[in-house]
Amino acid sequence: MSDKISIVININNKNVKLNIEPRLLLVDLLRNSLELKGTHIGCDTSQCGSCMVLMNEKCVKSCSILAIQCDKKSIKTIESIGKENNLSNVQKAFKENHGLQCGFCTPGFIMTAIECKKNNISTEKEIRDFLDGNFCRCTGYQNIVKSISYFLKMS
Amino acid sequence: MYKFRYHKPSSLKESISLFKEKEFPKYLSGGMTLIPSMKQLLSSPTDLIDIQNIEELKGIHKTENTIIVGALTTHNEVANSSIIKKNIRGLSYLASKIADNAVRNCGTIGGSICNADPAADYPAALLSLNAIVTTNIREISAKDFFVDMFETKLESYEIVKSVTFPIKPKSYYLKISSQASKYAIVGMFGSFDKDKASISITGAANKVFYLQDVNNQSPDKLKDYDFQKLDLSEININSDIHASAEYRSSIIKNMLPKLINNVLKDE
Incomplete structure (x- = not known):
């Protein structure tokens, strides 16, 4: 059951091809598969907003959305906002x-x-x-x- | 998260035939209730049918006397729509008060009414405005649509396509909400059909209900109405950790004058 599905998400201005299980949450894709650890998991019950990312330039709690729902969309995480020596x-x-x-x-x-x-x-x-x-x-x-x-x- | 299958059909027809084939499927729109429920195993469909790509469920349209809101319209799209702001002020205000900004960016009007949470905001607007819910097979009036707590008139496979609201610039929504979830402890939507009031209340009972005693009264009568004498004994008002039935009844009586004033106020 639940074979992997191929999708493309534009993550921090780069198209990323992914082969994922439907049950993978966006926050787990970012943190565990892509090592983008700046997006935090605070509550895991959609309340705290620590996992907030921008999807098509609008805020979304990445613990409350499946990665697969983001196919062909753009996701921006904190890693794209500025650099340590060049803050936004x-x-x-x-x-x-x-x-x-x-x-x-x-x-x-x-x-x-x-x-x-x-x-x-x-x-x-x-x-x-x-x-x-x-x-x-x-x-x-x-x-x-x-x-x-x-x-x-x-x- | 447990394992499930995922489908992303591109037409209504395909969505419905997929639904009928599967063991325990569910339609997915914004997912703001469904995904968190699945994470906690409060809901455990075997198949998710993601309807986000179905074009005919999108968009806000104005006809001569109505505004038609596509089922996939997000709460923020309703809140920010200039058409809705101008023609049904209360609906736009209601949408701007649902949950928080991130939820409003994803959650949809179709998803919200199909879930029929007794403390959701939209049902109050649908009932007060006497909206019509259009599905793939029929039209259902708001008063028939909401059957009970988390229960609607819909067949399991049926898909809401849009909600049609009559144009009512004089309308308003007020709520006292849970500070954690923003769900209504008491939410009330008021509008006038010509000279007759139509007030509905959400969050206070097993489902949204009309305030019969007040409905059909004229604006002049309501301005001097003694809401403290309102008889709510026929209604089974909720008691829960957020508020006792007595407290909810008191909110209803005390918030009504403010609601009426706001409905009648010109913007």
């Missing part, structure tokens, strides 16, 4: 505003912050509403909201 604006914003403490949830927040900017969100209330679906257990969210406000004002 959103990462700079989090760094400068102390938007992280342990950092476990941060990749998820970064993805949500990117979609925040695309959706023309501006006020603090809108940011807080938009962050529904991302949990942080250290910061109390204050500095995350500050970081995202700062990022939204960057050109």
